[in-house]
Structure formats: C-alpha cells, structure tokens
Amino acid sequence: MPEDNAPSFVDAARRAEASMRPLFPATPLQRNAHLSDRFGADILLKREDLSPVRSYKIRGAFNAISKRVAEGQVHFACASAGNHAQGVAYACQHFGVHGVIFMPVTTPKQKIDKTKTFGMKAVDIKLVGDYFDDTLAAAKAYCEDAGAHFLSPFDDVDVIEGQSTVAVEVLDQLGTPPDLVILPVGGGGLSAGMRRYLSQTAPECAFRFVEPSGGTSLQAALRAGGPITLPKVDNFVDGAAVARIGDRTFEALRDTPIDHVLAAPEDRICQTMLEMLNVEGIVLEPAGALAVDVLGTLTSEIKGRTVVCVTSGGNFDFERLPEVKERALRYAGLKKYFILRLPQRPGALKDFLGLLGPDDDIARFEYLKKSARNFGSVLIGIETSEKEAFDRLFSRLDEGGFPYRDITADALLAEFLI
Structure with a gap:
C-alpha cells in the first residue's frame, strides 16, 4: 500500500x-x-x-461502497461466510444498491439468515463451493461477467481506511x-x-x-x-x-x-x-x-x-x-480423555470405579472393542474440579494395574473418537 x-x-x-x-x-x-x-x-x-x-466489518464495507456509489457504481459482490458478508449486506441496504454475496455451501443457516436480514431486498445470496477458495473464485468471476465491483474483506485501500x-x-x-x-x-x-x-x-x-x-x-x-x-x-x-x-x-x-x-x-x-x-x-x-x-x-x-x-x-x-466449553475444560486441565484397558473379569469395572476421586465425574464411557479375549478397550472422559486430581487418579491406575493411554492432546484420535 x-x-x-x-x-x-x-x-x-x-x-x-x-x-x-x-x-x-x-x-x-x-x-x-x-x-x-x-x-x-x-x-x-x-x-x-x-x-x-x-x-467492525461494517466500517470497511460502508466506506468502500460509499466511495464507489459516489462514482456511480450500483452493483457489488463479495465472498464471505461471516462478518464481512453482514457488513456488505447492511451497507448495500443503506445505500439502496444491489449486492451479491457468495457463501460456501457449508455456511451455517444462521449466518445465511442474518445476512439476509441485514440486506433485505438489496442482496442476493449464492451458495457456491465446499471451500472458501471456490467461493472466492466464483465471486470474482461474477464481477468480471456482470460488471460488479468486488468488495475485498481486508486487502483494499478503502476498506483499510474504513x-x-x-x-x-x-x-x-x-x-x-x-x-x-x-x-x-x-x-x-x-x-x-x-x-x-x-x-x-x-x-x-x-x-x-x-x-x-x-x-x-x-x-x-x-x-x-x-x-x-x-x-x-x-x-x-x-x-x-x-x-x-x-x-x-x-x-x-x-x-x-x-x-x-x-x-x-x-x-x-x-x-x-x-x-x-x-x-x-x-x-x-x-x-x-x-x-x-x-x-x-x-x-x-x-x-x-x-x-x-x-x-x-x-x-x-x-x-x-x-x-x-469442552475445549476450555481441556485447556484448563479439568477434562481428559483416555483409553483404558479393562480386564474382562467380573468386578473389574467396580474396581476401576473405586479408584475415582470424590470430584471425578465420568463424562464419557464407551467400549471401543468387545472382541478381545482378556481385555476390553474403553474410551473414558473424566471431568474434575482441579487439574492435580488427574495426577492422583493416574497414580492409582498405575498402582491398580490398569493400563491406560491419555489421548486428550492427540489430535488425530480426538478427531475420530471424541
């Protein structure tokens, strides 16, 4: 710039x-x-x-549109699934100009509805592409074909000024x-x-x-x-x-x-x-x-x-x-997920439950594999009141001979299991 x-x-x-x-x-x-x-x-x-x-997105959209309106432009387009779309819609309605807002097909209905509310009859919404790059390309191609002015969400002198x-x-x-x-x-x-x-x-x-x-x-x-x-x-x-x-x-x-x-x-x-x-x-x-x-x-x-x-x-x-809430608890160390190898014998589950502390709450309990002959794999989620409680729990599991694996920070396993 x-x-x-x-x-x-x-x-x-x-x-x-x-x-x-x-x-x-x-x-x-x-x-x-x-x-x-x-x-x-x-x-x-x-x-x-x-x-x-x-x-704040209303500011850049308003400033960019107002300058183009002063030059005679009445047709605008943008690509956004969020705040920029709403700012553009609001400004188009205010100036009485036409806006076409391109959004990914995956955009939540709540965001689509809010954008429609702000723009009312001044905007049309087109759902194009599973990914934003596809949506952006469609918006720019539309501007070239229809003579619309493309409203960048950030990389624009008038938007920055706004x-x-x-x-x-x-x-x-x-x-x-x-x-x-x-x-x-x-x-x-x-x-x-x-x-x-x-x-x-x-x-x-x-x-x-x-x-x-x-x-x-x-x-x-x-x-x-x-x-x-x-x-x-x-x-x-x-x-x-x-x-x-x-x-x-x-x-x-x-x-x-x-x-x-x-x-x-x-x-x-x-x-x-x-x-x-x-x-x-x-x-x-x-x-x-x-x-x-x-x-x-x-x-x-x-x-x-x-x-x-x-x-x-x-x-x-x-x-x-x-x-x-889930992510906040995990960051605070108050919620963890682990895979427990539970012996397939009567009383094993009762023995495990006896190792839990007074503030340890089971938030998830799911058998992952039931065909094992001697052990079963169990996905367990535990919430507690202080992060030090997990050190005490894991010590008791070690002493009790219960093998486990903490998967709280394992992004790949968490994606599939949690």
Missing part, C-alpha cells in the same frame, strides 16, 4: 468516521473493572461487538492516547488501518497484534519478508483464521517486530470466551476474544498502564457453546 503523506490519511479517516454517524453511533469504549483489577492496569474494551452487525475509524473513535473517546493497543489480526485490515492512523496521530502508542495459533499469517509473512500462504489453517477462529495476510495490509505492518505478534491457542480462547460470558455477560466470537485472551501473557508489560483491547466481533452461534 503506497504511503500517503500523514495529513491525507488522517483526514480521510476522520471524514470516513464522520460519514458513518448517520448509520450508527460510535461503538462504546468501556473500562472493564474485572480485567483492570485482575491485571493491575486500566483495561478498556473497544466494543466493536456492539456495532449494528456485531463486528477500519481505521475505530482508532479515530478511540482517541476521541479517551481524550489522550492509550499506552498500548491490542489488535486481533486475520487478513490485517483492522490492524493495518488502526496502526497507520495511530502511528501518525499518537506515535507514543505501542501495539501488540494477536493471531490464532492455527492461522499465524502475519508472523509467517514477517519471517519471509512478504505474504506467504500457510499450508494449513485451523478454522475454529473463523473470523481471523486466514491463510495469507493481504498484500496491502502487510505493507502497513511489515516493520512490526515479530515478538510483538502473539499467537493465541484456540483452546485458551475458549476459556476467555467463557470467562467474558459468565463474569461480564459479554458475548464474543472466537476472533472477538483474541485481544482479551493475551492479557495474561502481557501481565508485566501492562501493569499500571492504559490498555485498549478491540473486541472485534460478537457473532457467536450458541450451538457452538458445548464445543467451546
């Missing part, structure tokens, strides 16, 4: 922010007492999860630059826009960037000196699990020290989501919890400082809640 002179980008961001006010008010910047007390810092949450589409309006609001609301801003990174639109604006208006402000461990595209690009495509991505953090950071967004981030880019484990993110839901009543999607999730790894850096965490989205499908 070519460098504009400082005043032009800052002025453009401020104009973009002002133009959004008829559409929606500035999202709140809220001091969070729970997190502030926990970390001995002044922790403020920039609540992008409270935008009209429950994510996302930078989050930073405009932060400075206006806080009245003084924060010491540190923590930003989630997927394709890089939000982080590129906010960093660029704040580096010009509040150069003393420091940054930390957060990616999901299963999609560290910015880290990979910084190591390689340019964007590269990750061979594999864990899609659990679907709002930020991007295989390749944008070319334009990387140009705005290329001088970032690599140790300022943090990786958040997916299971720990689940723990953060549950904490924010149960303690604060704040619903965050996995990508929306990234900035909050890394606070525990920055304890010594943030103590006594003013820190802004951007909670980037709250489009969480509660049908995923059982999975989130």
